[in-house]
Amino acid sequence: WFWDITSLKRLHLRGCELSGTFPDELGNLTLLETFDVQGNNIQGMIPATLKNMCNLRSLGLSFNNIGGGITEVIDRIPNCSRKNLQELALMDANITGTTLQFVTNLTSLYVLNVHGNQLSGSVPVEIGTLANLTYLNLGNNTLSGSVPAEIGTLTSLTHLYLGRNNLSGLISEDHFAGLMNLESLDLSSNNLDVIVDSHWMPPFNLESAWFSSCHLGPQFPKWLRWQKSTKILHISNTGLVGKIPYWFWTTFSDATYLDISLNHLSGNLPLNLEFMSVIKLLMQSNLLTGLIPKLSRTTEILDISRNSLNGFVPNFQAPQLRAAALFSNSITGTIPKTICRMQKLRVLDLSNNLLSKELPDCGIKELKQGNPSSNNSSKVRSLRYFSLRITSFLLSNNSFSSGFPLFLRQCPRLVFLDLTQNKFTGELPGWISEAMPGLVMLRLRSNKFSGHIPVEIMGLQDVRILDLSNNNFSGAIPKCLEKLKALTHTSTSNNMSFDNPFEEGYRSSMSMSSSLSNDSFLVVIKGQLLEYRENTLYLMSIDLSCNSLI
Structure with missing residues (x-):
């Protein structure tokens, strides 16, 4: 009876434990603007009968078992709605493919999420044509090659996730030139070299940043000093050498999650970190010396293992601590x-x-x-x-x-x-x-x-x-x-x-x-x-x- 309600404009069936395949009758809903079936167990390709949905603005198919290639998925999206489609969510949908060139036909996209599939190939330079894009998530695929500098022209972008791929090459100031609205950035688990001028001032002020396994060192990146709104910072295994700069603790005093582990950071820690807001503080596998400081009232998890610390500060305090790894010091x-x-x-x-x-x-x-x-x-x-x-x-x-x-x-x-x-x-x-x-x-x-x-x-x-x-x-x-x-x-x-x-x-x-x-x-x-x-x-x-x- 669902498919007879042809006046429907919005259909939300997220997390309804639906299974089976997409029915061809879905094509009857020609006025549909939003179709969201994320988080079900639907299997198989979306039907070709969608070709009459010329009003489609938002398509959410994440967390299903769509299967097939990305080109086939895009071909099933009606031609008449491609230039009007604003949101495409295909996260963890078991989709394969070696090309992302389809983006050139979706010029109105605000949200593109293909995280957690089996997409390979490179990030196309045409990504820069999506001028309206605010959310781009290509993470956890097998994309390779370099990141095109054209990504820096997306002035509306607030969230950029490229982590957990096989990307390589250089990330420079050009990649960030126009990203003045960027709030969240994930480049982690790639083979990327982030090389910027020592006096560079980023146009953005990030709330969350993941750079784990990128190459930021050997010097501690000075541009991080301007990221005073950051709540989550991951810079583990980034080749950092030397002492943690004095400004690090004050710049990130409002952060709740800090990960600087698996580097070659040395020197003593501040004796008192009570002024911080950090909940999870990870500093393991460095060359840190001196005393374990007084911790913030907010700190719940501390990992400072595999360093060379030699004791606790007098009257050591950690009132909210739930887990502490202090081994191998x-x-x-x-x-x-x-x-x-x-x-x-x-x-x-x-x-x-x-x-x-x-x-x-x-x-x-x-x-x-x-x-x-x-x-x-x-x-x-x-x-x-x-x-x-x-x-x-x-x-x-x-x-x-x-x-x-x-x-x-x-x-x-x-x-x-x-x-x-x-x-x-x-x-x-x-x-x-x-x-x-x-x-x-x-x-x-x-x-x-x-x-x-x-x-x-x-x-x-x-x-x-x-x-x-x-x-x-x-x-x-x-x-x-x-x-x-x-x-x-x-x-x-x-x-x-x-x-x-x-x-x-x-x-x-x-x-x-x-x-x-x-x-x-x-x-x-x-x-x-x-x-x-x-x-x-x-x-x-x-x-x-x-x-x-x-």
Whole structure:
């Protein structure tokens, strides 16, 4: 009955779970100006009966399985509407082709989105004829060759996305000459050299910029200093060398996402970044030295791993921090006591550092400072109320000493605990399973723990990785190993539900901070050093070797 409503001008069927093919009767709607069927499961080419839709202004076919070549798709658009078509959305539609020359016939386009297809060939110089274009997205295809300078004549352009292609060659001032309205630019994941004069002042003020894997260096681009409206900046792996300029932190003080990782940036960081608005700050794999600064109240994710930082500033603060990757630095001393006040912290990776002594005990005094509204209840209830929310705590390859950390009594939500390769001593306490009932991974390998393995540890019903190897444990292996219920299950990997404790912990801890670059760990199994990444989800292991057990 739909196709009898021939007076329709606008038809929006986005995300309606439609399937099958386009019906030929679609051509009955000759007055249609807007046709949007994005986000369905429609398969096959649009019908040739569209030839009578001479009023078509907007065609949205994204997120379907159109298939076929781009030339065939364009041929199905009515000739009589091509010069009036203002919006063409073909994102993730499984379209192939080696030419984008069709753009010369669509001179009225405001929006062109062919992101996420299999288009190859080059970006045609005729792109400059689309004078009305405000949004151009050619990203995530296999386009090659250079970017034509004619793109710089599109004075109305606000969004330009060319990322994730095979583009190469030079990007110069000419490519940006007329883009005074540009707000968002993506050139990432190409082989492009962005070379502009050191005194060049861009005509635009970007809100978001992606340059990852382009070549911007070796000097830090001075033109970025004028981008004071930028909220998102990605300049990772861009060949930058030397110190981060002093103006960087003030210019991007209002940015929420900063990624300067995988460069050769050196020198010390400012000791105080509390004035910034950044939520996600990525600086891993550089040559940074000095102290880890006080962070903004807005910062939730910090990755400063694989640098040469040597400690924390006094009274280190990060009140909103949820995930911190600080591994593979040269951090000495102890973990700051202010961690006891980080009530939102979920993931903390300090492995491969030079930390020593013992962990803060997070006594009631420290915890109350993070929860000033507390009442005068009993100490036991208070400690439970003030418990931390850490789910992933990784401290391997440091020099921590003393007994099993009392700090962990305040971590009832812990899922992943790795204390391998330290100098912890003494016996394991019986409260491990009571204080951390949801542990899925408990790794204590290569320490100096001694005594009997407590029977209570077998109360960890969710544990799948239990590594107590290379310590000084003695006595009999507990006979109640069968209480480790998760290790007796045989669920297949394809049927693991989200309420599975390992998957839930894995997603909340690791996937929450997918940018954190230490999403793997090493396991010694039968003398082999094996690296596990996403497949950690399916590993089950007990290792009690290299002790004095009977």
